[in-house]
Structure formats: structure tokens, C-alpha cells
Amino acid sequence: MKGWLRSSPIWLLAVLLLPAGRADTLDPLSEAEFFADQPLVLSASRLATPANRAPAAVSVITREMIEATGFRHLVDVLRLVPGFIVGWSGGNTAAATYLGLSEQFPHRMQIMVDGRSVYDPSFGHTVWRGIPVALDEVERIEVVRGPNAAHDGLNAMMGTIHVYTRHSSATLGGMGEVAIGNRDYRETNLRYGGMTDNGSWRLGFLAREDEIHGVDQDRANDVQVNFRGDFSASPWDDVMLEFGLSRGRWQGTNIGNLFYDDQHAQYVNGYANLLWKHVLPEGREWALQFNHTYSQNQEAIPLPAPIDPLSGDYRTSGTALELSYLDRSSAELKKSLSGEFRLNRVRLPMQLDNDYDSDYVFSLSGALEWNPAAEWVVHLGTMLERHSDNGDTSLSPRFVVNWLPSDAHAFRLGIAHGETATSIYVNNVDIRLSVGGVTVDQIFASTEDLEPEKINTVELGYHFSKPEWGLNLDTRIFHNRLYDVVDVDSRRLPNNDRYNVYFNHPTIEVWGLEYQLKWRFARKGWLWLSQAWLSSHSSDDIMYERSVPGYTLSLLASHPLGGLDASVGYYYTEPMRWYAGKYDSKYNRLDARLAKNWKTASGKWQAALVLQSLNGVEDESFSEYLYKHQKYQRRGYVSLKYEFY
Amino acid sequence: MAIPPSYSPRRGGLFAAWIAACLLLAWMTGALAAPAVTLVLSEDAPLYAAVARALRAELEADRRGWQLRVRTWREYRSAEEHADLVVPVGLRALQSVLAERDNTPVWALLVPRASFEQLAGKASARGRPVSALYLDQPLSRHMRMLKAALPRARQVGVLLGPESSVRPEALRAAAESSQLKIVSARVDAIEDLVPALTSLRNEIDALLLVPDPLVVGRGGLHALLLHTYQLTLPVAAYSAQLLEAGATLALFATPEQIGAEAGARLREARGGNGVVVPAPEHPQSYQVAVNRNVAVSLELRIPAGETLRLRMERGTEP
Incomplete structure (x- = not known):
């Protein structure tokens, strides 16, 4: 037992978490405060490339904006990003897609939380509700709009969403929050953070119950716990350790097929993430990241006798090891290199031809940022990635030139090619109805040799920044050509019965103009406005054209109002139709938030009132196998938050 | 060997002793005078x-x-x-x-x-x-550096711990001489750092670090620099080490x-x-340095340290 204790990581953790002693009186300042080596906090990898020099359009959603929205779900915040559509199918499964072109499982964006991919390799989507991160813990969200496979790999075909949680040193002390609203909304959020001799840590807990659409089969319960620790082994070595677990019980389906009214899913997600950064002199550093993510869905599907019951159960796991090197020692030429090995394992008993399917992924990426003159930046990046599941090797290059004729104006011209890996489900699907173990109907089979979906993009960006006016504008006009898009077709069996297959076929073209504007018009007043005008064409299927909304708008403004923090959010999309949907989805939604902050001797309080969908309803309609027509109706909640140190 | 009649060995020895004594005296006098x-x-x-x-x-x-x-x-x-x-x-x-x-x-x-x-x-x-x-460098010089680097800055934030090295009134007086206004926040524990910064954010254009065992101690530095960066707030520091850690610019004297x-x-x-024992004074010599990577990332156009120093000395802050 003693040996186990000594060798256990728990022992190490306990040592790391020992509370730091605090001296009763502070010694006089010495010269050490001026000359001692300090940890390199803002190392090269922590510094973002400024928007006017970046190789892609990036929307940065800050903590201030997240709070002002009043949203309680991470995925909803993406409504602020130009061209984004967020919807909930059945109330428990959120879908967020850039430029439409999706069913309820959008799969063309990479989503990463603190550098860990939360993209589920089974269906190739993200179970947003199951990510064990409370919105209160999120520091900022960076959304790269446009192909980013050169940086983040195959799944970043349409872009990447990077979610960064708050450093544990920013959440010291305790926090408790309760929120309650109509339509059965309740949430309890607890957090505690402390310091050790060489770092800091945070433990978070969240319990939530809600009904997104307020229909009978729409209730969802979530419980989450997570931990983040940040430790400095030396001034040049930083270690971040995270782990978390979430458990959800959701009415409806998590696999996209609703067979009976009382269907429900039990979902579990767990992860561990370890990042070690070693800083070298002169802006160079390397990082080693290891993470493991596990998720499990249990969903029973009894079918009318004599058909054998189906199972919506699935399990997936992803284990990744990444080594990266960054060199910003030269102002003229900045370099980065990264290599990753990932093992994805999936068990989809109802839907795959094998119990377990594995996909070994190897990737190697490199990027150069060359500054030949003060007003020019040239970016060249590429990613080489190989998936064992389909045997494909893909190359995703990107070439971008930024021209900065003055401090205020910058132009960007870029071309990029991206690919997205077909999911393990799509590669291996085998769904059949059986009676007594004998197949009576082959519904889906994987008889086609699938290619990765591909995209070619050309974009012209313009960035305007005038700090003295508090103004920041980012615009982009682009043309996307998607080809080898995976579609569904039917084939005929020898006995003339038909079955479905996935195959590469359609080509889709999307033109777009979008912009985002952030204007800080007063010290405490600011406005965020984003709009996108989109147009699509596909000679193959009207479904693709319909799935792209012609127009999206997001407006969020915040300003003090008589001692209160007041904010309004307005979100609008023209009608679009999710793939296989029979009805249009759209939103025209006005939200408002009022918050009062005050301090007492023991801590800080915040009371907030949030009203959502004030002006009408949000219509959401996904496939015909789900609820027909869902509405996000007018609702409100109040919350009370207490933070103490 | 012929010996000149005028030379006497005894007299020669005396002469040598006299020379040596003179040299010794001269040495001792000099040594005693130094x-x-x-x-x-x-x-x-x-x-x-x-x-x-x-x-x-x-x-x-x-x-x-x-x-x-x-x-x-x-x-x-x-x-x-x-x-x-x-x-x-x-x-x-x-x-x-x-x-x-x-x-x-x-x-x-x-x-x-x-x-x-x-x-x-x-x-x-x-x-x-x-x-x-x-x-440490005089506060007025820090203010001149801030004005030279961030000409549009009007209000400067300072976090003061219970045993801070500077007094608020001294800060205010130094700031006024550069047409700046100090907005200070009290920090009693490391846990107060981030909330204090957040509450200051909309009031200030830059944060000035002053030597303080609590605010700039090893425990709080991570939170301080990460949070100011996330708030896109430039930080002026007082040491080369803090500059390297992530401050935007710094004023200091080397050893x-x-x-x-x-x-x-x-x-x-x-x-x-x-x-005569010199009177207590701040050093005349100093360096100004800019963390170029942080400044670029914050989209700040701050001239090089030498240019800032020239501006400060000529009183030509734009």
C-alpha cells in the first residue's frame, strides 16, 4: 500500500497542491525583486499574432463578451461569429456550423479546448453539451474562419474553434453561483482555486437541468467536474495539467435517430490533458502535449417485434501525443514545426461492421512567417496527415500575403487547400435490421472507397484598426470550392433490395462577404457587430444551396445603465435548411441582460437577469428522424454569484 | 678595483637609506591620503x-x-x-x-x-x-517613459499591496508632472490581483508595476501578466527580468x-x-527597453528603447 502510494501520481498531486505558506510579515524588498530570474509568462506560444498580420480571419470572443451575452452554453456563444449558425436538435444535441452545409452533426471544423481536440472521431462531430467546461471558466474563444488545416489538421477544413480556459491563477478563491429560470432551467456552479509553492490550481463543479425547446422529450441533466493546475518547475518550464468528467442524461437522441418518444441518452465524457512547455532563450520554445479523451453514449432503441432491438450505444477514445517547436528568435523569419500521433478508437455496435475500429493518425506540420519589410508579411504553412482507417495521406497547404500600407490599414490575400477526414462511422457503416439475428433489411453499408472531402479557398481580407477611436474592423471576401463532398446514395443488392451508401460526389461553391466590427465607444461601453452575406451553388443537389443561409447578423452591445451592467444581443439568420430537414431553420432573436455587482467585506456579489428570445421565436428543424419543428421560445433566468478570496 | 677617493661606503649607505625613507614616506603619505x-x-x-x-x-x-x-x-x-x-x-x-x-x-x-x-x-x-x-528609478521618470511610449495614455493603473514600496501621493505627484492620472487599486492578497485588474481595466490605459512583494511576487506574476495580456493592457515594469517575463516595456539600470x-x-x-557621503538619490543612469513580441501582439506601435530615452531626455514626448 505504501509503495503504491509513493509511486502513485496522486502522491505527486498532493505534494503539488500543498498550500503555500504565507508569512505573517513581509520582508523588506531586496535587489532580488529586480534581478532574480522570473518565469517567462508571455512566451512565444502565448502571444497571438495580431489580426493585421495573421494568416487568416479570426474572431476573438473575450470573457467580457461572453458575460454580456448571458448565454449559459458554450456553443451558443458562437452565434457572435459572422457566418455561424447554431442550433439544437432535440434540445440536447447542439450543432454549430460555419456557412451552413451540414446536418445536425457538423464535421468540418476542428474544436480544441486548451489545445486538446474535442472532435469526436466516431461520427466526426462535437458533442458540445458533453464538454466538461463551464462557460465561467472560459477566458476566450478564437474562431479561425476559413481553412486552417495547415495549422490544425484535417478536421479544420472550414476553420478551427480554439477554446481557452482561464489560467488557474486567475480564479483563486471560491465561487458559487445559482441560476434559475422558467422552462425548468436550473444551474449550480461551484469553483475553488488555490496556490501552491510553485503554481496554482482550480477545481470546478457544475450541475444543470434545462429544456432547450420546452417540449416533453427535451429535458437534459448535466453534471461536470474538472480540474486545472498550472505549475512552474523552473522559470523556463511550465506544466499544465487538466482532467475532467461530465455525465449527461438527455431525453431524445444523441445519434440522430429518434424512434420513440421516451428515447433518451446517457452520455459520459472524461479527459486528461498534460502540456509541458520549455522556454528557450530569444523567443524559442518547445512543447509536449499528451491527452486522452473518452466518451460513451448509452441509448436503447427497442423496435416493434419481431425486429431485434437496436443499440445506440457507442464508445470512443482519442489518445494524442504532440511535440511542437516554435522559433521567434528572428523578427524577419518565424518558424514553427509540429508532429503528432493520435489513436482514435470507436465502438459503434449498431452501426459498424466491427466491434471496434481504430484510426492511427500521423501528422506533421510546419509554418513560416517571413517579414521581408515592415509592411509585408508572407505566411507559408502546410500539414501532412495520414489516417490508417482509410489509408489516405493528405497535404493541406496555405499561402498568405499581408500588406500593411499604414498603421491603420492592412490587406490580406490568401489561398488554401484543406481536407477533412471521413469519420470512422462513414468509412465503416453497416446498419441492418435483424430478426433472431438474421438480417432482414440492409439499411446502410460501406461499399464505396471514400476520399477525404476537400476545399480550395481564395480570400481577400481587409483589416482596419484605429485605437484612438476604439475601432477594429475585419472584413473578408472569399470563394470556397468544396469537392469530393460525402453524400448519401442508394445501391441495389443482388435481391433487388436497396441500401444506402456514402459516396464522394457533389461539388459546392460558396461566395461570401463578411465582417466583424468591435467599437469601444466609451470606457465602459462597447459594441460588436458582425454580418455575413453568403451565396452557394451546387449542380448536384438543391439541399446544399438551401443549407447555406443568405445572410447572418449578430449584434452585441454593452454599457452601464444607472449602476447596472446592461447588454443586448440580437441574432438573425435568413432561413436555411439543415441537410435532410423538411423545414427551414432561422432565428431572429433579441436577448437582454442586466447585472448588478457589489462588494462586501467578505467578497464580491453579482446578481443578473437575462431575458432571451424577447422578440419572438427561434425555429429549429433538423432531419425528419427528429422532432419536426422546434422553437426556442421567450424565456428568462436570474442568477446570483458570490466570489470570495 | 679602484675606488674614487670621494666615495665612502658609509656615506653611500646613508644616501640609499635616505632615498628609501623618502620613497616610503611618499608612499605612506599617498596611501594615507587615499x-x-x-x-x-x-x-x-x-x-x-x-x-x-x-x-x-x-x-x-x-x-x-x-x-x-x-x-x-x-x-x-x-x-x-x-x-x-x-x-x-x-x-x-x-x-x-x-x-x-x-x-x-x-x-x-x-x-x-x-x-x-x-x-x-x-x-x-x-x-x-x-x-x-x-x-529603483524615480517615479517621475517612469511616468515620462509611459508618456513617451504611449502618448495617448491618460490614466495609469497601479496595484498597491499592504507593504508596497511607494506611496499613492508620491505616485500621483509624479504622474501629474507628465499629465497623467493615477488610478490605484488595493491588493491585500494574491487572490485579489485578477479582480482588481478587471475592475481597473476600463479606467486605465496602462499598468505601472512598482516594486511590491505581493503584487510582483513569484506567486502573482503569472496571473498578473496573463491577465493584463488578455485585457490587452500594456504593462510598464522596473526590471529587465520583468520585461522578459512579459511586461511591455521597462525602465531600469543595469548592475x-x-x-x-x-x-x-x-x-x-x-x-x-x-x-563626503553622497546624499541619498535615485540613479541618473537608466535604460528603457521594449518587449517587441508583446508590443506587436498587443498591436502597439512603440518605438525602440533608445528612441524613447531620447524623447524622455529632450522632453519631446509626442
Whole structure:
């Protein structure tokens, strides 16, 4: 037992978490405060490339904006990003897609939380509700709009969403929050953070119950716990350790097929993430990241006798090891290199031809940022990635030139090619109805040799920044050509019965103009406005054209109002139709938030009132196998938050 | 061998003795006239060695001659070695020197002003002359640097811990001279840092770090620099190490600059066979440096450190 204790990581953790002693009186300042080596906090990898020099359009959603929205779900915040559509199918499964072109499982964006991919390799989507991160813990969200496979790999075909949680040193002390609203909304959020001799840590807990659409089969319960620790082994070595677990019980389906009214899913997600950064002199550093993510869905599907019951159960796991090197020692030429090995394992008993399917992924990426003159930046990046599941090797290059004729104006011209890996489900699907173990109907089979979906993009960006006016504008006009898009077709069996297959076929073209504007018009007043005008064409299927909304708008403004923090959010999309949907989805939604902050001797309080969908309803309609027509109706909640140190 | 009749071996020996005595007297007179200075180092470490080396080079360039001894605080015993001036280098050395029952004048180097004032009071009360060339730069110079680097800045934030090295009124007075306004927030524990910064964010254009064991201590530095970066708030610091850690710009004197300036001040303070203890002062010498990577990432167009220094000296802040 003693040996186990000594060798256990728990022992190490306990040592790391020992509370730091605090001296009763502070010694006089010495010269050490001026000359001692300090940890390199803002190392090269922590510094973002400024928007006017970046190789892609990036929307940065800050903590201030997240709070002002009043949203309680991470995925909803993406409504602020130009061209984004967020919807909930059945109330428990959120879908967020850039430029439409999706069913309820959008799969063309990479989503990463603190550098860990939360993209589920089974269906190739993200179970947003199951990510064990409370919105209160999120520091900022960076959304790269446009192909980013050169940086983040195959799944970043349409872009990447990077979610960064708050450093544990920013959440010291305790926090408790309760929120309650109509339509059965309740949430309890607890957090505690402390310091050790060489770092800091945070433990978070969240319990939530809600009904997104307020229909009978729409209730969802979530419980989450997570931990983040940040430790400095030396001034040049930083270690971040995270782990978390979430458990959800959701009415409806998590696999996209609703067979009976009382269907429900039990979902579990767990992860561990370890990042070690070693800083070298002169802006160079390397990082080693290891993470493991596990998720499990249990969903029973009894079918009318004599058909054998189906199972919506699935399990997936992803284990990744990444080594990266960054060199910003030269102002003229900045370099980065990264290599990753990932093992994805999936068990989809109802839907795959094998119990377990594995996909070994190897990737190697490199990027150069060359500054030949003060007003020019040239970016060249590429990613080489190989998936064992389909045997494909893909190359995703990107070439971008930024021209900065003055401090205020910058132009960007870029071309990029991206690919997205077909999911393990799509590669291996085998769904059949059986009676007594004998197949009576082959519904889906994987008889086609699938290619990765591909995209070619050309974009012209313009960035305007005038700090003295508090103004920041980012615009982009682009043309996307998607080809080898995976579609569904039917084939005929020898006995003339038909079955479905996935195959590469359609080509889709999307033109777009979008912009985002952030204007800080007063010290405490600011406005965020984003709009996108989109147009699509596909000679193959009207479904693709319909799935792209012609127009999206997001407006969020915040300003003090008589001692209160007041904010309004307005979100609008023209009608679009999710793939296989029979009805249009759209939103025209006005939200408002009022918050009062005050301090007492023991801590800080915040009371907030949030009203959502004030002006009408949000219509959401996904496939015909789900609820027909869902509405996000007018609702409100109040919350009370207490933070103490 | 023929010996000249005028030469007597006895007379020759006397002459040689006389010459030697004159030389000895001349040497002794010179030696006695050269002020004896004992440098007492806090540690046998490169930081203190750099100060001692620069100071020695400055004194050796003085033809009048100096007696310079270098000791660590463990080796130093005032009763064993006469000195006209004791120069402790660093806080530990100053504490050690002041603990001795001695009235030799003391002139401290590498000691922050607040710490010096805290320690020197008792010694001065006993009648011992105690002074210092402070380690920290004057607040007014920090304000001029901020104005030179961020001409549009109007309000500067400062976080003050319970044992902060500066007083709010001194900060305010220094800021006014550069048409800046100080907005300060009290921080009683490391846990207060981020909430205090968040509450200041909409009030201030930059954050000025001042030496403070709580605010800039190892425990709080991560939170401080990460959070200011996330708030896109430029940070002005007082050391090269803080600049490297992630501050946007910094004003400081290097150990070599401090040693050289101390040597030059000693030369100026020499009077006759002794040395007058210089008055307590901030250093004249300084450097301004900019963390280019942080500034670019914050989309700030801050000129190079040398340009800022020229602007500060010419009073041509835009």
C-alpha cells in the first residue's frame, strides 16, 4: 500500500497542491525583486499574432463578451461569429456550423479546448453539451474562419474553434453561483482555486437541468467536474495539467435517430490533458502535449417485434501525443514545426461492421512567417496527415500575403487547400435490421472507397484598426470550392433490395462577404457587430444551396445603465435548411441582460437577469428522424454569484 | 678595483637609506591620503561582482588614488579594517553593516528606496551617516517613459499591496508632472490581483508595476501578466527580468550602470583626504527597453528603447 502510494501520481498531486505558506510579515524588498530570474509568462506560444498580420480571419470572443451575452452554453456563444449558425436538435444535441452545409452533426471544423481536440472521431462531430467546461471558466474563444488545416489538421477544413480556459491563477478563491429560470432551467456552479509553492490550481463543479425547446422529450441533466493546475518547475518550464468528467442524461437522441418518444441518452465524457512547455532563450520554445479523451453514449432503441432491438450505444477514445517547436528568435523569419500521433478508437455496435475500429493518425506540420519589410508579411504553412482507417495521406497547404500600407490599414490575400477526414462511422457503416439475428433489411453499408472531402479557398481580407477611436474592423471576401463532398446514395443488392451508401460526389461553391466590427465607444461601453452575406451553388443537389443561409447578423452591445451592467444581443439568420430537414431553420432573436455587482467585506456579489428570445421565436428543424419543428421560445433566468478570496 | 677617493661606503649607505625613507614616506603619505572604501557584497555572485567591477574601474581611472577593498558580508568586520566609507551592495550587506557597532559612514548600493528608508532610520538616529544610491528609478521618470511610449495614455493603473514600496501621493505627484492620472487599486492578497485588474481595466490605459512583494511576487506574476495580456493592457515594469517575463516595456539600470555611476559619484564626493557621503538619490543612469513580441501582439506601435530615452531626455514626448 505504501509503495503504491509513493509511486502513485496522486502522491505527486498532493505534494503539488500543498498550500503555500504565507508569512505573517513581509520582508523588506531586496535587489532580488529586480534581478532574480522570473518565469517567462508571455512566451512565444502565448502571444497571438495580431489580426493585421495573421494568416487568416479570426474572431476573438473575450470573457467580457461572453458575460454580456448571458448565454449559459458554450456553443451558443458562437452565434457572435459572422457566418455561424447554431442550433439544437432535440434540445440536447447542439450543432454549430460555419456557412451552413451540414446536418445536425457538423464535421468540418476542428474544436480544441486548451489545445486538446474535442472532435469526436466516431461520427466526426462535437458533442458540445458533453464538454466538461463551464462557460465561467472560459477566458476566450478564437474562431479561425476559413481553412486552417495547415495549422490544425484535417478536421479544420472550414476553420478551427480554439477554446481557452482561464489560467488557474486567475480564479483563486471560491465561487458559487445559482441560476434559475422558467422552462425548468436550473444551474449550480461551484469553483475553488488555490496556490501552491510553485503554481496554482482550480477545481470546478457544475450541475444543470434545462429544456432547450420546452417540449416533453427535451429535458437534459448535466453534471461536470474538472480540474486545472498550472505549475512552474523552473522559470523556463511550465506544466499544465487538466482532467475532467461530465455525465449527461438527455431525453431524445444523441445519434440522430429518434424512434420513440421516451428515447433518451446517457452520455459520459472524461479527459486528461498534460502540456509541458520549455522556454528557450530569444523567443524559442518547445512543447509536449499528451491527452486522452473518452466518451460513451448509452441509448436503447427497442423496435416493434419481431425486429431485434437496436443499440445506440457507442464508445470512443482519442489518445494524442504532440511535440511542437516554435522559433521567434528572428523578427524577419518565424518558424514553427509540429508532429503528432493520435489513436482514435470507436465502438459503434449498431452501426459498424466491427466491434471496434481504430484510426492511427500521423501528422506533421510546419509554418513560416517571413517579414521581408515592415509592411509585408508572407505566411507559408502546410500539414501532412495520414489516417490508417482509410489509408489516405493528405497535404493541406496555405499561402498568405499581408500588406500593411499604414498603421491603420492592412490587406490580406490568401489561398488554401484543406481536407477533412471521413469519420470512422462513414468509412465503416453497416446498419441492418435483424430478426433472431438474421438480417432482414440492409439499411446502410460501406461499399464505396471514400476520399477525404476537400476545399480550395481564395480570400481577400481587409483589416482596419484605429485605437484612438476604439475601432477594429475585419472584413473578408472569399470563394470556397468544396469537392469530393460525402453524400448519401442508394445501391441495389443482388435481391433487388436497396441500401444506402456514402459516396464522394457533389461539388459546392460558396461566395461570401463578411465582417466583424468591435467599437469601444466609451470606457465602459462597447459594441460588436458582425454580418455575413453568403451565396452557394451546387449542380448536384438543391439541399446544399438551401443549407447555406443568405445572410447572418449578430449584434452585441454593452454599457452601464444607472449602476447596472446592461447588454443586448440580437441574432438573425435568413432561413436555411439543415441537410435532410423538411423545414427551414432561422432565428431572429433579441436577448437582454442586466447585472448588478457589489462588494462586501467578505467578497464580491453579482446578481443578473437575462431575458432571451424577447422578440419572438427561434425555429429549429433538423432531419425528419427528429422532432419536426422546434422553437426556442421567450424565456428568462436570474442568477446570483458570490466570489470570495 | 679602484675606488674614487670621494666615495665612502658609509656615506653611500646613508644616501640609499635616505632615498628609501623618502620613497616610503611618499608612499605612506599617498596611501594615507587615499580614502579607504570597503565594498561589502551581499553574496559572491555575478550580480554583485558586476557592480564591484564597474565601480573599481571607475576609481582606478582616478589619478588621486583610492584604497578599495571588496569583502562579502560574512568576511567583513569593521573593527579589523579601517575604512572612510563602507559601501554595502545589496540588502543583506546593508543589514549586516548596520548591525555592527560602528560609526563609519555607510553608502548603500543596489537597495530599493523603501527598504533603505526602513533600515536606515535607526542607524541615522544613532548618529551614523547613512545614505544610498537607490536601486529603483524615480517615479517621475517612469511616468515620462509611459508618456513617451504611449502618448495617448491618460490614466495609469497601479496595484498597491499592504507593504508596497511607494506611496499613492508620491505616485500621483509624479504622474501629474507628465499629465497623467493615477488610478490605484488595493491588493491585500494574491487572490485579489485578477479582480482588481478587471475592475481597473476600463479606467486605465496602462499598468505601472512598482516594486511590491505581493503584487510582483513569484506567486502573482503569472496571473498578473496573463491577465493584463488578455485585457490587452500594456504593462510598464522596473526590471529587465520583468520585461522578459512579459511586461511591455521597462525602465531600469543595469548592475554595470549602477557600479559605474557609484564610482563616478565617489570621485565627485572626494574632498581632501576623505570622502563626503553622497546624499541619498535615485540613479541618473537608466535604460528603457521594449518587449517587441508583446508590443506587436498587443498591436502597439512603440518605438525602440533608445528612441524613447531620447524623447524622455529632450522632453519631446509626442
